Amino acid sequence: MNIELRTDKNIQNSDRLITYVREELNQEFLRHSEKITHFSVHLSDENGPKGGEADIKCMIEARPAGLKPVVVNHKGHNIDTAIHGAIERLKRSLEHTFEKNEKPRSAQPAFVDADEGIVDEDLDDYSPQH
Secondary structure, X not given: OEEEEEEOOOOOOOHHHHHHHHHHHHHHOHHHOOOEEEEEEEXXXXXXXHOOOOOEEEEEEEEEOOOOOEEEEEEEOOHHHHHHHHHXXXXXXXXXXXXXXXXXOOOOOOOOOOOOOOOOHXXXXXXXXX
C-alpha cells in the first residue's frame, strides 16, 4: 500500500506528519490492505494565516485494485480533526464500494434453452412443399 502526502504552502510538511498519517491509514485500513493499492492525502489551510473555524481541509484519494478511485474531503479546526474526519468518511465510502462490488444488486437472469427437453417427432417427416 503506497501512501503519498502533500501539503499546501500554509501547512508545514514534516517527517512527523508523514509518519502520523501513514500510521493512521495503516491502522484503519489494515483489513483492506490487499484491496487498496494507493492513498493520496492532501492537506490545505484554506484561510492561510488569517485562521478561522474549520479551515483545515483534508482530501484523501484511495485507489482500490480494479475499481474507480474513491475521494473524500473533510474540514476541521486543526490537522488532526481534518485527517480523522476524512478517514472516517473514507472508511464508510470504501465499505460501501467493496460491498457493492462483492454483492451486486441484481443477479444475472437465468435463461432456459428454448430447445431443451422438447422432442418433436414430426420434424423427421418434414419436407418443404414448394
